[in-house]
Amino acid sequence: xxxxxxxxxxxxxxxxxxxxxxxxxxxxxxxxxxxxxxxxxxxxxxxxxxxxxxxxxxxxxxxxxxxxxxxxxxxxxxxxxxxxxxxxxxxxxxxxxxxxxxxxxxxxxxxxxxxxxxxxxxxxxxxxxxxxxxxxxxxxxxxxxxxxxxxxxxxxxxxxxxxxxxxxxxxxxxxxxxxxxxxxxxxxxxxxxxxxxxxxxxxxxxxxxxxxxxxx
Amino acid sequence: xxxxxxxxxxxxxxxxxxxxxxxxxxxxxxxxxxxxxxxxxxxxxxxxxxxxxxxxxxxxxxxxxxxxxxxxxxxxxxxxxxxxxxxxxxxxxxxxxxxxxxxxxxxxxxxxxxxxxxxxxxxxxxxxxxxxxxxxxxxxxxxxxxxxxxxxxxxxxxxxxxxxxxxxxxxxxxxxxxxxxxxxxxxxxxxxxxxxxxxxxxxxxxxxxxxxxxxx
Amino acid sequence: xxxxxxxxxxxxxxxxxxxxxxxxxxxxxxxxxxxxxxxxxxxxxxxxxxxxxxxxxxxxxxxxxxxxxxxxxxxxxxxxxxxxxxxxxxxxxxxxxxxxxxxxxxxxxxxxxxxxxxxxxxxxxxxxxxxxxxxxxxxxxxxxxxxxxxxxxxxxxxxxxxxxxxxxxxxxxxxxxxxxxxxxxxxxxxxxxxxxxxxxxxxxxxxxxxxxxxxx
Amino acid sequence: xxxxxxxxxxxxxxxxxxxxxxxxxxxxxxxxxxxxxxxxxxxxxxxxxxxxxxxxxxxxxxxxxxxxxxxxxxxxxxxxxxxxxxxxxxxxxxxxxxxxxxxxxxxxxxxxxxxxxxxxxxxxxxxxxxxxxxxxxxxxxxxxxxxxxxxxxxxxxxxxxxxxxxxxxxxxxxxxxxxxxxxxxxxxxxxxxxxxxxxxxxxxxxxxxxxxxxxx
DNA sequence: TATGAATGAGCTTTCATTCAT
DNA sequence: GATGAATGAAAGCTCATTCAT
Numbered sequence: 001x002x003x004x005x006x007x008x009x010x011x012x013x014x015x016x017x018x019x020x021x022x023x024x025x026x027x028x029x030x031x032x033x034x035x036x037x038x039x040x041x042x043x044x045x046x047x048x049x050x051x052x053x054x055x056x057x058x059x060x061x062x063x064x065x066x067x068x069x070x071x072x073x074x075x076x077x078x079x080x081x082x083x084x085x086x087x088x089x090x091x092x093x094x095x096x097x098x099x100x101x102x103x104x105x106x107x108x109x110x111x112x113x114x115x116x117x118x119x120x121x122x123x124x125x126x127x128x129x130x131x132x133x134x135x136x137x138x139x140x141x142x143x144x145x146x147x148x149x150x151x152x153x154x155x156x157x158x159x160x161x162x163x164x165x166x167x168x169x170x171x172x173x174x175x176x177x178x179x180x181x182x183x184x185x186x187x188x189x190x191x192x193x194x195x196x197x198x199x200x201x202x203x204x205x206x207x208x209x210x211x212x213x214x215x216x
Numbered sequence: 217x218x219x220x221x222x223x224x225x226x227x228x229x230x231x232x233x234x235x236x237x238x239x240x241x242x243x244x245x246x247x248x249x250x251x252x253x254x255x256x257x258x259x260x261x262x263x264x265x266x267x268x269x270x271x272x273x274x275x276x277x278x279x280x281x282x283x284x285x286x287x288x289x290x291x292x293x294x295x296x297x298x299x300x301x302x303x304x305x306x307x308x309x310x311x312x313x314x315x316x317x318x319x320x321x322x323x324x325x326x327x328x329x330x331x332x333x334x335x336x337x338x339x340x341x342x343x344x345x346x347x348x349x350x351x352x353x354x355x356x357x358x359x360x361x362x363x364x365x366x367x368x369x370x371x372x373x374x375x376x377x378x379x380x381x382x383x384x385x386x387x388x389x390x391x392x393x394x395x396x397x398x399x400x401x402x403x404x405x406x407x408x409x410x411x412x413x414x415x416x417x418x419x420x421x422x423x424x425x426x427x428x429x430x431x432x
Numbered sequence: 433x434x435x436x437x438x439x440x441x442x443x444x445x446x447x448x449x450x451x452x453x454x455x456x457x458x459x460x461x462x463x464x465x466x467x468x469x470x471x472x473x474x475x476x477x478x479x480x481x482x483x484x485x486x487x488x489x490x491x492x493x494x495x496x497x498x499x500x501x502x503x504x505x506x507x508x509x510x511x512x513x514x515x516x517x518x519x520x521x522x523x524x525x526x527x528x529x530x531x532x533x534x535x536x537x538x539x540x541x542x543x544x545x546x547x548x549x550x551x552x553x554x555x556x557x558x559x560x561x562x563x564x565x566x567x568x569x570x571x572x573x574x575x576x577x578x579x580x581x582x583x584x585x586x587x588x589x590x591x592x593x594x595x596x597x598x599x600x601x602x603x604x605x606x607x608x609x610x611x612x613x614x615x616x617x618x619x620x621x622x623x624x625x626x627x628x629x630x631x632x633x634x635x636x637x638x639x640x641x642x643x644x645x646x647x648x
Numbered sequence: 649x650x651x652x653x654x655x656x657x658x659x660x661x662x663x664x665x666x667x668x669x670x671x672x673x674x675x676x677x678x679x680x681x682x683x684x685x686x687x688x689x690x691x692x693x694x695x696x697x698x699x700x701x702x703x704x705x706x707x708x709x710x711x712x713x714x715x716x717x718x719x720x721x722x723x724x725x726x727x728x729x730x731x732x733x734x735x736x737x738x739x740x741x742x743x744x745x746x747x748x749x750x751x752x753x754x755x756x757x758x759x760x761x762x763x764x765x766x767x768x769x770x771x772x773x774x775x776x777x778x779x780x781x782x783x784x785x786x787x788x789x790x791x792x793x794x795x796x797x798x799x800x801x802x803x804x805x806x807x808x809x810x811x812x813x814x815x816x817x818x819x820x821x822x823x824x825x826x827x828x829x830x831x832x833x834x835x836x837x838x839x840x841x842x843x844x845x846x847x848x849x850x851x852x853x854x855x856x857x858x859x860x861x862x863x864x
Numbered sequence: 865t866a867t868g869a870a871t872g873a874g875c876t877t878t879c880a881t882t883c884a885t
Numbered sequence: 886g887a888t889g890a891a892t893g894a895a896a897g898c899t900c901a902t903t904c905a906t
Contacts, residue, residue, distance in 0.1 A: 038346060039346070040256060040258055040344070042256055042257075043257075043258035043347075046879075046881090055887075055888090058881095058883090058889075062886065062887065101429070123343065126339055126405065127339070127343030127344075129404060129405055131255075133407060136405050136406075140405065167423055168420035168423050169420045171413075172416070178394030179394050181398050182393060182397050185397060186390075188342055188345060189342065189352050190356075191345060191346065191349060191352075197387075200384065204387060204388045205388075205391060207383055207385065207428075208425070209429060210429055210430045211428035212423075213383055213426055215379075261896065263895095263897095271870075272870075275869080275870055277898065278869065279869090283896095283897065469778075472688060472689070472690055473688070474688055474690035475689075488892055488893065489876085489892090489893080490891065491890075491892075493877065498877080499876065530862075555774055555775065558774050559688060559771065562685075562839065563691075587861075595863075596861045596862060596863065597859065597862065597863050599856065599859070599861055600855050601852045601856045603848060603852060604852045604853075606830060606834075607856055609830060613833060617774065617829060618822070620774055621774065629820075632816065636815070636823060637823060639817065644856065644857060644859035645812045645813060646746075646812060647811075648864055672865090693899085693900065695900075704867050705901085706865095706868075706902095706903090706904085707865080707866055707867075709901090710867095711865095715902090
């Protein structure tokens with residue numbers, strides 16, 4: 001019901017408490033993201049992070065215990081919105097498998113194109129995998145595994161219903177991630193020179209996924 | 217006259233004076249690769265590279281002008297074998313498009329699985345794209361573009377012959393690189409914990425590519 | 433009102449909390465002077481400067497941006513007292529030209545004999561002129577030019593009054609600097625083995641300046 | 649007797665041996681002079697000296713035992729022509745004291761203006777006095793002392809004859825070196841921006857020396 | 865004679881980290 | 886909470902010197 005909006009309009013009543021700066025840690029993490037993306041973990045100077053956040057180095061050490069900790073918390077914090085968006089997508093009810101797959105291709109490409117955080121955090125994880133192996137594992141089990149599990153469940157169900165072929169792809173649902181991943185890597189390598197033909201690309205990915213190359 | 221060979225055969229009397237160590241630069245680059253892969257560009261110490269190569273820091277600076285130069289030359293040098301292998305693959309004559317596509321899926325996955333250099337250089341390029349943008353561009357035009365051009369030419373030709381569908385994928389041949397790229401990223405993120413089911417994955421990729429998910 | 437002093441006398445009640453070490457930069461510059469004098473710019477190690485100042489290398493870089501900057505600021509800072517002394521001398525009113533010239537010879541020789549800073553900074557400027565050309569120019573316009581201008585004005589005036597000859601020296605007032613400069617160079621070359629006959633030398637310089645060698 | 653020249657004409661018989669490059673050491677010293685003048689002792693790289701001389705670093709070590717040795721021999725070698733010129737000047741017979749003094753002022757200023765070696769070696773000695781104290785002493789006893797001794801002898805003699813005053817300057821003959829020294833220092837500090845009014849300056853120096861400032 | 869390769873000590877500079885205020 | 890000052894352990898790079906050829 002659209003009446004809910006009325007309730008939302010009352011929301012501002014609560015935040016009235018003039019909390020001045022309890023967002024400090026958040027601002028630091030946002031600044032850290034920019035610097036880490038720009039220079040990588042090792043070449044990023046906490047002093048630059050501090051300057052960007054409008055504080056001094058000492059302040060960072062008041063909120064975080066070390067540079068590594070800043071990195072880890074930054075990745076965790078800035079991944080949350082993406083994680084929530086993905087969970088929201090997966091929780092949608094889309095009974096028709098073809099519609100679902102089309103939506104999935106749209107959603108995953110959209111994520112790559114519009115969510116700079118998601119895009120760049122992939123770069124950071126690839127780059128720093130050997131320094132932060134646990135962080136990588138954490139991300140795989142939080143992001144990748146749920147998606148693959150969900151995809152696989154849908155594919156198994158659809159195959160049982162006969163709405164898709166009994167394809168070996170069912171055992172490797174991550175192959176459905178391949179097209180958006182290619183796009184992600186391209187954008188990372190090309191320094192954000194965005195693909196102008198994004199929509200055509202997405203359509204091509206959908207077509208390939210559903211129909212393959214061979215004549216029917 | 218072949219009699220000259222007799223004289224030549226006495227040549228070995230001049231002992232081992234045949235160049236002592238003109239392989240130094242190569243050994244340094246090989247050592248540099250290992251260290252850069254292990255720690256990334258910024259966190260790699262040239263002293264460690266030197267130690268691994270069995271020389272001292274000064275020697276590196278005798279052969280290379282800076283750390284950046286070591287990195288760039290390392291990437292160029294260690295990419296050569298992969299480039300040659302790829303060129304050799306593309307020059308093979310495989311008239312049948314289905315056979316060609318199957319071969320391509322095999323070849324590209326094989327590259328990822330067996331060529332550690334190729335795999336890790338992708339990591340380094342993703343990680344250091346903003347520090348070495350020209351190197352990235354160089355790689356794209358040397359590796360990616362020729363492959364895509366070749367793939368596109370084959371797809372166009374096959375579509376004309378009717379051996380494949382008139383698919384929109386023809387405009388985005390890089391989508392054929394998606395499966396091996398996913399594999400590459402996985403291997404990078406999982407710290408070389410190899411996929412035990414590689415062959416099944418390759419088969420799945422082939423099936424998806426040719427047939428898509430929908431029932432025929 | 434002089435009563436204010438009574439109030440000031442109560443000031444010490446605010447204990448020692450008045451700045452702990454805001455003299456750090458000054459101490460570093462003093463230490464730098466000693467080391468630069470001892471070894472020259474290039475051969476001076478910032479580590480030695482730090483040790484002499486009782487701090488660590490890092491502290492120097494907290495206060496100064498580079499070794500060159502330390503040198504430049506050191507020269508500027510340690511020249512100030514000499515500059516002030518010179519300005520004070522030039523501002524004295526000594527109407528009689530002979531008395532003035534005698535005072536000038538005394539003053540300039542005294543500077544060389546007693547002001548080690550002035551003496552050694554000349555060495556540093558001569559030695560590093562090609563590395564710090566701007567610093568040299570700065571010194572010439574701050575030290576040399578004002579003196580020469582002042583001397584010339586006095587000589588012109590005295591010649592007009594007939595108290596000195598209409599000498600061509602009036603066009604080259606820097607010639608009056610020659611005797612103390614010779615002394616300065618000697619002291620620099622002889623490693624501070626001071627001239628025991630300094631007073632006789634000064635008298636000789638005065639006599640030569642006023643009377644020349646020819647019989648009257 | 650000019651007949652001696654006949655004997656000299658036979659001299660060429662000996663140098664016929666095709667000594668190709670026994671000037672190597674000399675070329676190295678000439679190159680070293682330029683580099684030392686440009687950067688000072690410590691900041692001069694033997695590699696640059698070698699490059700300028702058209703040889704490699706190793707060659708320098710074949711002819712000289714160390715960098716310090718190159719410096720010392722360079723100073724000695726490039727001082728020789730100046731020393732000879734000075735000795736030649738002092739050996740001239742100029743009975744008239746006024747003519748002699750005029751000649752001396754001319755000669756000494758000429759040296760400074762025309763002999764870049766002499767000019768710059770003074771800079772090097774001032775700059776490196778504490779690293780090469782013996783070299784400085786050597787120069788003082790070879791250059792300065794003979795000049796001063798000669799000047800003093802002439803002044804004593806002239807005073808005895810009454811051709812000059814019984815001036816206290818007789819005890820400090822080095823004061824006669826003051827004017828050319830000022831010029832030398834100026835040229836060193838001003839990076840060879842030569843004094844356009846050199847002749848007027850020299851005339852002024854002569855006038856001051858002979859007549860002083862006071863009216864006669 | 866001359867050189868190119870190699871060395872290694874040492875230098876300037878950087879920066880994560882600490883801590884008194 | 887926040888800061889400025891200080892630290893000290895590197896790290897990149899340099900260069901006098903050596904030496905086999």
